[in-house]
Amino acid sequence: MPELNLPLSLNYDGALETRLFDDIRIAVAPHIPAARQEAPRDVADAGERRAAGRYAVWNTVHDLFIAQVAAHAIAGLFEDDTAFQFALARQLGDDAAHAEFSLARAAALLGADPLPQVEQGVQEAWDLIGGFALRSWQNFLAWQFHYEHYILARLFVNRRTAQVLDFGHKEFGENRILPDEEAHRIRITQWWLGKLERAEPAEREDWIDSLIQADEDAQRILAPYLRDSWDLNRNATGLDTRNHVALYDAWRRELLATLVRRDPADLPALASLAA
Numbered sequence: 001m002p003e004l005n006l007p008l009s010l011n012y013d014g015a016l017e018t019r020l021f022d023d024i025r026i027a028v029a030p031h032i033p034a035a036r037q038e039a040p041r042d043v044a045d046a047g048e049r050r051a052a053g054r055y056a057v058w059n060t061v062h063d064l065f066i067a068q069v070a071a072h073a074i075a076g077l078f079e080d081d082t083a084f085q086f087a088l089a090r091q092l093g094d095d096a097a098h099a100e101f102s103l104a105r106a107a108a109l110l111g112a113d114p115l116p117q118v119e120q121g122v123q124e125a126w127d128l129i130g131g132f133a134l135r136s137w138q139n140f141l142a143w144q145f146h147y148e149h150y151i152l153a154r155l156f157v158n159r160r161t162a163q164v165l166d167f168g169h170k171e172f173g174e175n176r177i178l179p180d181e182e183a184h185r186i187r188i189t190q191w192w193l194g195k196l197e198r199a200e201p202a203e204r205e206d207w208i209d210s211l212i213q214a215d216e217d218a219q220r221i222l223a224p225y226l227r228d229s230w231d232l233n234r235n236a237t238g239l240d241t242r243n244h245v246a247l248y249d250a251w252r253r254e255l256l257a258t259l260v261r262r263d264p265a266d267l268p269a270l271a272s273l274a275a
């Protein structure tokens with residue numbers, strides 16, 4: 001069994017995420033630039049507004065589902081963990097605010113009430129992963145990693161290569177969503193590392209193995225949903241999706257290894273985004 005071969009303590013923040021992403025990007029997708037090279041433009045015609053609206057619906061569903069799962073987790077799986085409740089309540093409030101903003105953008109871009117579509121999307125998310133996410137702390141954490149941490153690969157690429165952006169979303173996205181999401185990832189990561197630190201050393205390897213297994217299960221369940229997100233994002237913004245499967249896979253491997261304090265080479269083979 002591979003050893004836990006990295007120190008338990010980790011200064012996890014956005015700067016570390018950027019460093020890790022750039023290491024992966026240079027190795028797997030060097031055509032993605034280190035920083036944006038050309039300014040994006042606003043949506044222009046009806047087709048672009050429709051594509052941006054559909055992507056806004058996906059984002060609304062993603063954030064509203066997070067808020068709902070966090071509410072269930074506070075009242076259920078983590079009813080005795082006050083410290084984690086603060087992190088989850090913060091996430092719940094922020095992501096609900098993001099969802100509400102995205103819903104308004106979807107309505108403006110589509111010229112129709114997107115709520116029925118959003119409700120259907122959230123129901124589909126419950127059917128797909130809701131029961132899984134609330135079954136154990138390992139599953140919950142794996143779900144969080146997918147919904148909050150791993151999607152960063154796509155968001156980094158979008159931030160640097162999107163050609164068309166909904167300018168009505170830009171300011172809120174940069175000034176509110178970006179720092180909120182970094183805070184969510186930091187707090188979830190800190191909770192996990194604190195839990196790992198308080199565990200009996202003999203317990204740690206079991207926990208990490210079960211977390212990796214849950215992460216794999218989550219990847220297999222979520223693969224179609226995640227592939228969809230790349231398609232919708234590409235249709236909306238024209239982001240550079242060349243080699244994005246390899247990029248996502250390598251990013252997930254690197255980040256999962258970092259989060260479980262192992263060398264990436266010591267992780268087992270992982271399911272691909274394409275699987």
Ligand SMILES: [Fe+2]
Nearest residue numbers: 063094095098
């Ligand atoms: Fe969010």
Ligand SMILES: [Fe+2]
Nearest residue numbers: 095148181184
């Ligand atoms: Fe979030």
